[in-house]
C-alpha cells in the first residue's frame with residue numbers, strides 16, 4: 173500500500189508549492205524536508221552548508237527523511253539532492269510513491285534567479301551549474317520515480333491533479 177507521496181526533482185521545479193496543494197487536495201499532512209532540517213538545526217540551509225559543509229547537510233537530510241518515513245502517511249517534498257544517497261532512495265521507494273517533477277532549464281534558471289538561499293547556485297554561472305547538476309542527477313531521479321511530470325506548461329494545481337491521476341492509475 174502506498175503510504176507517502178514524495179516529490180523529487182531539481183531546485184526551482186516547484187516541489188514545495190505543488191506538494192502543499194497536493195496535500196490539501198488529498199487530505200494528507202504536508203512536510204518539506206528542507207524546512208524540517210532548518211527547524212531542527214535552528215539555522216538556515218546556507219548556514220548549515222557554511223559551517224558543516226554539504227556532507228553535514230546530507231547527514232541531516234537523511235536523518236529527517238528516516239523520521240518522516242516512519243511517521244503517518246504524508247506528502248513530502250524533498251531537497252533536490254535527496255537522490256544522491258542510496259539510503260534515501262531506498263527509504264522513499266519502500267515507503268511510498270515517488271513523483272519526479274521536471275522543467276526546462278530556462279524555467280529552472282528563471283525560478284531560482286533571485287534566490288540567495290541555495291548554496292549550490294551561488295556561483296558565477298548558475299545556469300551551467302543547473303545543467304551540470306541535472307546531468308549527474310537526472311538518471312537517479314528517474315531510477316527512483318514512479319511517475320515523471322513535466323511542469324512547464326501546467327499550473328501547480330494542474331500538476332497536483334496529474335499526480336493524483338498517476339496515483340490512481
Ligand code: S3P
Pocket residue numbers: 181182183184187206217250251252253254289290291292
Ligand atoms: C539542494 C536543494 C535544496 C536544498 C539544498 C541542496 C540540492 O532544496 O536541499 O540547498 O542539492 O539540489 P530545493 O530543491 O528545495 O531547492
